[in-house]
Amino acid sequence: MWCCGGKNFCRVEWSVNFEYTCIREVSAIHDVKIEGLSFAYKNDNRLILKDISIDVQAGTFVALLGQSGCGKSTFLRLLAGLETATAGTILLDDRPVSGASLDKGMVFQDYGLFPWMTAGENIMLALKQRFPQQDRKKLKQLALDTLNAVGLDESVYRKLPKELSGGMKQRCAIAQAFGIDPPILLMDEPFGALDAVTRARLQDLVLKLWSQENPKKTVFFVTHDVDEALLLANRIIVFGQSPSNIIYECSIPADQRPTRENQFDNPELLELRNTLIFQINKDVVSRIS
């Protein structure tokens, strides 16, 4: 796993701006099966997650909702192999998660780029880890292609993160993640720090990149934004808290997925939106009362 952006490669056509097949091979797809997952941090015996069980089919875009502090990031860290379950199992295609690996990529809210390296060097570092046998020229071309795919021009390759806007940095992180192409992509509030317009653009970008791939990545996307979840995901899971378990979940069939334009027109989706907001907040209300 690569914690800055995400990496691992397969043959994919990104019709965003380019197509490349030079060094990619078809990667495995991963069904995710979680059974009886419970977790407490070692320095704190309090159970954060309790008895979570879900099956997620490969290629599903899962949005994870829930109040602040309920354990969404912890859940992603367990999926990433950065933490070990206190009880229960996480299986990727029937193999238990055992530590970090290149088939799981992560994108964080704070971009995850090394500040002392240029955007290009950050991406190259990830590509080199993923393709140690490949020559530098091909990898550099791939890095430029990935930047291009996320709407950044070649000049960004030579820029340090501090010379880029928040939106550009997050585009670089997305370029890394999709460039390395992990079958599983773990995104932890990736657009939480961005303004509304940049956020909307990047939502569209991620949805476009994910939709165009075949096979598709399995994405776990943590957000506090119900509308973002409805726009991006085809499965939505709500976590309760103390300890956290799944308190609500739903799937959105392909033919009912909203677009940015009709997002607030469909009465069924509006009802689902209200239900999700209710589910997230009912825990708070019952706690306060």
Ligand SMILES: Nc1ncnc2c1ncn2[C@@H]1O[C@H](COP(=O)(O)OP(=O)(O)OP(=O)(O)O)[C@@H](O)[C@H]1O
């Ligand atoms: N390294 C750690 N050691 C001990 N407790 C931790 C650690 N990291 C997180 N926690 C605790 O675990 C709980 C869940 O935190 P987590 O960050 O997973 O929640 P979250 O749902 O992602 O929150 P947010 O939406 O605010 O990002 C919190 O009570 C937090 O204080």
